[in-house]
Amino acid sequence: MRILAGQSATLRVERSWTVETPMPMETDKxxxxxxxxxxxxxxxxxxxxxxxxxxxxxxxxxxxxxTKRKRQEDKSPAKxxxxxxxxxxxxxxxxxxxxxxxxxxxxxxxxxxxxxxxxxxxxxxxDSDDDKPIAKRKKxxxxxxxxxxxxxxxxxxxxxxxxxxxxxxxxxxxxxEPVKAAxxxxxxxxxxxxxxxxxxxxxxxxxxxxxxxxxxxQYKWWLESDKEDDSVKWTSLEHNGVxxxxxxxxxxxxxxxxxxxxxLPAEAEEMATYFSQYLETDHMKKPQFKKNFFKAFKxxxxxxxxxxxxxxFDLCDFSLxxxxxxxxxxxxxxxxxxxxxxxxxxxxxxxxxxxxxxVDGHKQKVGNYLVEPPGLFLGRGDHPKAGIPKRRLMPEDxxxxxxxGAKVPECPISGHExxxxxxxxxxxxxxxxxxxxxxxxxxxxxxxxxxxxxxxSDIKKFSTAQNLKKHIKEIxxxxxxxxxxxxxxxxxxxxxLWIIDHLALRAGNEKDDESADxxxxxxxxxxxxxxxxxxxxEGEADGGRxxxxxxxxxxxxxxxxQFQKGKEPSDELFDQLSTxxxxxxxxxxxxxxxxKVFRTYNASITLEKELANMKMTDDMSVEEKMxxxxxxxxxxxxxxxxxxxxxxxxxxxxxxEEQKKKLQAHLKAVKKGKIPEQPDEETEDGKxxxxxxxxxxxxxxxxxLIDERIAKTEHKKTEKDDLKTVSLxxxxxxxxxxxxxxxxxxANDVPIDRIFNKTLRAKFPWAMDVDADWRF
DNA sequence: ACGGCAACTTAGGATCTGCATC
DNA sequence: GATGCAGATCCTAAGTTGCCGT
Numbered sequence: 098m099r100i101l102a103g104q105s106a107t108l109r110v111e112r113s114w115t116v117e118t119p120m121p122m123e124t125d126k127x128x129x130x131x132x133x134x135x136x137x138x139x140x141x142x143x144x145x146x147x148x149x150x151x152x153x154x155x156x157x158x159x160x161x162x163x164t165k166r167k168r169q170e171d172k173s174p175a176k177x178x179x180x181x182x183x184x185x186x187x188x189x190x191x192x193x194x195x196x197x198x199x200x201x202x203x204x205x206x207x208x209x210x211x212x213x214x215x216x217x218x219x220x221x222x223x224d225s226d227d228d229k230p231i232a233k234r235k236k237x238x239x240x241x242x243x244x245x246x247x248x249x250x251x252x253x254x255x256x257x258x259x260x261x262x263x264x265x266x267x268x269x270x271x272x273x274e275p276v277k278a279a280x281x282x283x284x285x286x287x288x289x290x291x292x293x294x295x296x297x298x299x300x301x302x303x304x305x306x307x308x309x310x311x312x313x314x315q316y317k318w319w320l321e322s323d324k325e326d327d328s329v330k331w332t333s334l335e336h337n338g339v340x341x342x343x344x345x346x347x348x349x350x351x352x353x354x355x356x357x358x359x360x361l362p363a364e365a366e367e368m369a370t371y372f373s374q375y376l377e378t379d380h381m382k383k384p385q386f387k388k389n390f391f392k393a394f395k396x397x398x399x400x401x402x403x404x405x406x407x408x409x410f411d412l413c414d415f416s417l418x419x420x421x422x423x424x425x426x427x428x429x430x431x432x433x434x435x436x437x438x439x440x441x442x443x444x445x446x447x448x449x450x451x452x453x454x455x456v457d458g459h460k461q462k463v464g465n466y467l468v469e470p471p472g473l474f475l476g477r478g479d480h481p482k483a484g485i486p487k488r489r490l491m492p493e494d495x496x497x498x499x500x501x502g503a504k505v506p507e508c509p510i511s512g513h514e515x516x517x518x519x520x521x522x523x524x525x526x527x528x529x530x531x532x533x534x535x536x537x538x539x540x541x542x543x544x545x546x547x548x549x550x551x552x553x554s555d556i557k558k559f560s561t562a563q564n565l566k567k568h569i570k571e572i573x574x575x576x577x578x579x580x581x582x583x584x585x586x587x588x589x590x591x592x593x594l595w596i597i598d599h600l601a602l603r604a605g606n607e608k609d610d611e612s613a614d615x616x617x618x619x620x621x622x623x624x625x626x627x628x629x630x631x632x633x634x635e636g637e638a639d640g641g642r643x644x645x646x647x648x649x650x651x652x653x654x655x656x657x658x659q660f661q662k663g664k665e666p667s668d669e670l671f672d673q674l675s676t677x678x679x680x681x682x683x684x685x686x687x688x689x690x691x692x693k694v695f696r697t698y699n700a701s702i703t704l705e706k707e708l709a710n711m712k713m714t715d716d717m718s719v720e721e722k723m724x725x726x727x728x729x730x731x732x733x734x735x736x737x738x739x740x741x742x743x744x745x746x747x748x749x750x751x752x753x754e755e756q757k758k759k760l761q762a763h764l765k766a767v768k769k770g771k772i773p774e775q776p777d778e779e780t781e782d783g784k785x786x787x788x789x790x791x792x793x794x795x796x797x798x799x800x801x802l803i804d805e806r807i808a809k810t811e812h813k814k815t816e817k818d819d820l821k822t823v824s825l826x827x828x829x830x831x832x833x834x835x836x837x838x839x840x841x842x843x844a845n846d847v848p849i850d851r852i853f854n855k856t857l858r859a860k861f862p863w864a865m866d867v868d869a870d871w872r873f
Numbered sequence: 874a875c876g877g878c879a880a881c882t883t884a885g886g887a888t889c890t891g892c893a894t895c
Numbered sequence: 896g897a898t899g900c901a902g903a904t905c906c907t908a909a910g911t912t913g914c915c916g917t
Contacts, residue, residue, distance in 0.1 A: 378887095465906070477885075477908065524880065532908095539879065540907080554881080603883095604911060607876095613909075677875075680912070693882085693911065831883055856903070 316459045318549040319556065319863035327557075330525045330550050334499050336454035336463060338506030338515070339528045339542055340447065341490065342470040350421040353414035354407050362401040366418075368394050368486055371472050373418040380475065380483070389484035390473060454527060454544060462545030463527060468495065474534045478613045487533050492516065494530045525550045535611070546860045556863060559834040561689040562697040563873055568687045569698070573598070575686070580652045586673040592656045593618050593671050593679060597692050600647065601699060604676040604692035618692070619674045624666035626657055700832035704729060705873045708841050722847050726838075730828075757803045764796040829857055835864035836871050843869035 345367045351358040352369055361369060372390050380386045391410045398405040407413065432440075451466040471489040474482055492508045496517035499505070508514050516530070525543060532538035544550050565572075572594075579591035596602050596618050605617020616625060649657075660670050676692065683690040707729035713722060766772070772791050790796055829835070838852050839861075849858065849865065858865070 467906095469907070475886080475908080480908090526880075529879095535908090537878075538908085541880075543881085551881095558882085606911065608909090615909080617910080675875085676911075677913095681874095691912065827884070854903070 315862065316461075316549070317862075318459075319552065328523050331456050331500075331522050333457050333503070334454060334522070334527070335503040336497075336499060336506070336527050337450050338497055338509065339495060340451050340467045341492070341509055342467065345471075345489075348418075348421055350418050352407075353417060355409075355412040356414075358417075359407065362398070364401060365394060365397045367471070368397060369415060370418055370422070371486065372484075373415040374422055375473065376415060376419050380473075383479060383483055385479060385481060386473075386484035389482065390486070393484075393486050456544065456549065459549070461548040461550075464543040464545050466527075466542055468528075468530065468542075469540060476613060478615070480613045481611055482534055485534050490530055490533075495528055496530070497528050498524065498526055546856075547862060552860075552863055555861070558697060559701070559836075561694055562701055562834065565687060565690060565694055565698040566702065566873070568690070572686055577652070580656055588656060589660060589671045589673050590679060590682060592653060592660070593674055594683075595649070595653050597679075598695050598699070599649070601696045603696075604679065606676050617676075619671055619676050619679060621670040622666065623661045623664045623668050623670050626661065626670060697832050697834075700828055701834040701837060701873050704833050705837045708837070713845055719847055719851065722845050723851055726841065726847070726852065757800055760796055760800050760803070764793060764800070767791055767793055767796065829853070830860065834873055835861040836867045837873050839864050840867050840869055840871040843867075 345363065347363040347366050348370070349360070350366075351360055352366075353359070368390075372394070375381065375386075387410060391413075395405070395408065398407050452463055453460050454463050455461075468490045469487065471487055474480075474485045474487055476483040492510055492513040493516045495515060496519060497506065497515055498519050498521055500522075501520040505515070505518055526541040527544065528542040530540055532540055546552075576591040576594040576598075579587050580595065582588045582591065597604070602621075603617035605620035607620060608615075616622065657670070660672075664670075664672075680691045683692065683694075708726070711725040711729055713725060717725075790799070829838070835853070835857070839849060841847075842849050842852050853861070
């Protein structure tokens with residue numbers, strides 16, 4: 098099992114966060130051991146043992162059938178597809194007008210471009226500035242339950258996991274919200290936008306293209322006063338649906354089975370092809386992956402050919418297909434400029450069509466508009482379902498969400514129909530479907546990270562974290578006190594909170610055994626915590642175990658011991674807790690507070706503190722200032738300790754050392770006059786292993802070469818350790834309030850683009866306006 | 874008060890890109 | 896030009912949380 102990722106990061110982090118914590122946990126690794134025992138506690142959080150998974154086969158088997166079944170059902174389109182009702186004509190086509198793809202690349206939206214040509218689009222941009230009003234303006238007509246009804250999610254339909262497609266709505270009653278929405282926006286007009294465009298009338302006036310192109314780029318939604326109800330995500334939504342990957346084109350390359358070429362049926366060939374692309378990856382090290390794949394492969398083979406003879410994985414040789422894939426890749430790399438340009442153009446056309454949605458009159462980027470292509474499931478860790486083929490999605494699998502009046506996008510695959518159309522403005526997704534491998538998993542197409550909907554929720558996240566600042570003292574005092582409560586449940590809760598606060602462990606929901614085995618706070622098991630003497634070493638990562646020692650205060654130490662007492666290693670440490678329970682309690686202490694808020698809060702407050710600690714002087718160059726900034730950030734990212742890249746270096750070193758040992762042994766033998774037999778071996782990736790030379794001098798030379806490489810790798814490792822900016826991006830994206838960095842940059846005259854890359858800037862446009870003295 | 878599902882966020886591997894180097 | 900990298904970006908698995916029904 099793996100401990101939740103976040104956690105590991107946490108550990109180190111803690112150090113920095115110390116400041117704020119009531120009980121300072123100073124400690125650096127070094128110090129740890131020294132501390133007096135009682136105080137110290139060292140929960141090792143994470144020991145991770147990789148556990149082997151249950152038999153892979155079984156899940157696979159079941160899965161498949163399901164899929165199939167599902168497919169059939171889907172067929173029924175259910176739902177009335179198009180509520181189109183009124184007018185609406187499509188803007189769709191038009192929008193595509195030209196526009197620049199280029200723009201797209203740039204941050205926000207380049208929407209402007211299009212304006213020129215198509216009416217529709219332009220309108221959008223122009224709107225941006227002024228339009229806000231526009232959007233709201235009319236809307237009237239659909240009055241009826243327009244959006245309202247939307248709320249119905251398809252939910253009702255589904256009852257349990259029935260594959261039943263969506264039936265849309267069961268109409269759940271619209272909750273009141275919708276109502277509200279409706280009334281508020283009295284004037285609303287629905288998708289005015291398009292109309293405008295089409296008509297070309299009024300709106301255009303103001304839009305006047307000219308500059309607009311440039312200005313429009315930004316729709317400053319964060320400046321809008323928003324009294325609107327949070328639960329209503331839009332009043333009008335139009336988009337062009339989703340894109341499906343092209344159908345599989347058989348290449349005819351054969352599989353070698355037991356030394357003989359076999360022509361595979363297209364379906365099997367497709368599956369074999371997906372598998373072949375992973376031949377040289379770590380996925381091959383997971384037996385489960387191969388097992389699951391092969392089971393599915395055999396099934397499809399026997400379905401297509403009653404006399405299928407391919408039954409043993411070990412007799413399959415995919416190298417021809419692999420070779421073919423490599424050739425194709427090579428070919429792609431060598432495309433001529435014209436070919437590349439042509440492709441680029443095609444891509445732009447596609448983006449133009451699918452990459453945008455019109456939300457309340459504003460053109461906003463869509464996230465992943467391409468539905469997940471078929472392929473093998475790549476679970477992380479030792480996932481029991483790794484390697485199972487994900488089936489190809491068809492329009493029938495997909496439900497779209499758009500305005501009631503909006504035009505329903507044409508189904509991109511002829512002869513097929515959308516699985517359903519809903520009008521739910523209480524949710525932010527544009528399209529959804531069920532995962533074929535994990536039926537309980539639902540996939541979505543969302544608006545882009547820089548869209549209003551996503552941005553608003555980001556702001557909300559950070560303001561909740563800011564709010565925690567006001568309550569943290571009391572919360573900490575409370576749980577510190579409660580750690581001594583006689584009621585075990587409260588005691589557990591308090592202890593868990595301590596862990597969540599200090600270690601940034603995730604909440605830790607329950608999971609079934611069909612999932613990867615990871616744990617978070619509430620699902621920690623007795624075996625994960627080891628309360629040892631102070632001498633334990635910290636941060637030892639080897640093999641599959643992640644080991645970490647953290648100093649905790651006396652009470653926590655005592656409590657953990659108590660909770661472990663009398664339990665089996667596999668028992669839950671906090672047997673009385675559930676994430677629901679813990680979150681409910683948190684909510685009682687502060688509105689909107691949940692376990693994950695602590696991570697955001699701690700990460701943000703720490704950065705702000707670290708930045709404040711950096712002594713900045715006016716004569717520093719930007720470069721020097723950046724060093725300071727990175728150092729402040731590092732305090733946190735360092736927490737990560739061994740990350741993937743470091744792990745890789747470790748592996749390299751280990752491999753080299755092993756090789757060295759072998760050579761040394763070989764050398765010894767040779768010197769003694771016996772030359773050992775060296776069987777033909779194959780390395781994992783199927784390449785022939787080179788035999789070791791029998792000449793002592795050569796062997797020695799090889800050894801010294803290896804020594805050199807080891808030294809080099811070690812050096813690299815140190816360097817990396819030092820810089821460790823790793824995952825900085827992640828924290829910037831997810832946890833740290835961007836305004837902290839922006840304010841710092843302004844205060845120190847550092848250009849924003851030195852701190853935030855393009856993606857970040859696009860994601861946080863709302864943070865760019867803060868003043869230099871803004872404080873979290 | 875709980876469990877399950879839907880919706881949404883976050884993490885981290887896979888891929889792509891641009892750039893430095895050989 | 897081919898290579899190798901690292902950072903940016905894409906993609907989607909795997910979390911969390913709210914809500915709703917029982």
